[in-house]
Amino acid sequence: MHHTPCKVDSIVALNPVVSLVTLIPQQPFTHQAGQYLKVVMDEGDQRPFSIATAPREDGKIQLHIGAEPGNSYAGEVLEKMRTEGEITVNGGLGNAYVQLENSMPTILLAGGTGFSYTQAILQKMLESSAQVKGHKDPIFLYWGTRSTADMYAYDELVALDEKHEHFTFVPVVEHPGHQWSGKTGWVHKAVLEDFVSLEPYRVYIAGRFEMAGVAREDFHQQGLILKNLYGDAFEFI
CATH class of the missing domain: 3.40.50.80 (Nucleotide-binding domain of ferredoxin-NADP reductase (FNR) module)
Known part of the structure; x- marks a missing residue:
């Protein structure tokens, strides 16, 4: 699976438990609105998060990571991003992306x-x-x-x-x-x-x-x- 290294551009608190993470891919990263990515903690540990934005002209990726007290699954991801300033991701993944071919409410x-x-x-x-x-x-x-x-x-x-x-x-x-x-x-x-x-x-x-x-x-x-x-x-x- 294709690995994309990303710089951590910013981590901003949206409320006491949810953080808005902005990543800058260091090589081309393609996805469709509604897909997700996996954050690579190590080769045997990849953690999925929805991509919170449609594809952007500046290429940046945003995630909403909820890490309540005791939620080590998400908390460890945020800690790795904060301490290392970079992260590797896989994506875009998933088949539940936006469908625009046929007009429907x-x-x-x-x-x-x-x-x-x-x-x-x-x-x-x-x-x-x-x-x-x-x-x-x-x-x-x-x-x-x-x-x-x-x-x-x-x-x-x-x-x-x-x-x-x-x-x-x-x-x-x-x-x-x-x-x-x-x-x-x-x-x-x-x-x-x-x-x-x-x-x-x-x-x-x-x-x-x-x-x-x-x-x-x-x-x-x-x-x-x-x-x-x-x-x-x-x-x-």
């Missing part, structure tokens, strides 16, 4: 840092739709987090919602505070409540495997055609 569903996967797809879709005159297919992004503090891109997504008439952002908080007036509970349940039938839609999902598995079954029951469902989790469950 789209639902993006993310749990936690699974948002990074949907962010890359959203970027590409908005970029593509900006080149299309007239009607643009609707795009819905449902992002579920445990608390409002975990929703680190909330303001950015609200701004995109206001800017793009065909894009709708729906935040869903599992444990809301007293000031929260939006949707609560499980994020995929919010989708089921809002759509009578999912048959016309293409759906992209990223989050815990348990959530993805339940969502696949429930969405299929609500009319989703499974060939129109995308997510890296479905390669494993």
Whole structure:
């Protein structure tokens, strides 16, 4: 598998547990929006992370790495990046990348840092739709987090919602505070409540495997055609 050395350009805290990592590949790195890469800790230890951006003109790659206390899997990756200032990656990987050939309304569903996967797809879709005159297919992004503090891109997504008439952002908080007036509970349940039938839609999902598995079954029951469902989790469950 092709190894790409990268310089660590920056590591910025998005909230107390999630870091935005920007990498500069030192040789050509190709990927499609919605693919992932593997960080090479050693030849027998390669750890996957979604690429949080569509391909960029400057070639930089961004990751959202969530490292809660006790999460050595992600914490060790961040520590290696901080101490060495460089990292080797493999990518782009995965078949759940954005599909632009056939026009369809789209639902993006993310749990936690699974948002990074949907962010890359959203970027590409908005970029593509900006080149299309007239009607643009609707795009819905449902992002579920445990608390409002975990929703680190909330303001950015609200701004995109206001800017793009065909894009709708729906935040869903599992444990809301007293000031929260939006949707609560499980994020995929919010989708089921809002759509009578999912048959016309293409759906992209990223989050815990348990959530993805339940969502696949429930969405299929609500009319989703499974060939129109995308997510890296479905390669494993």
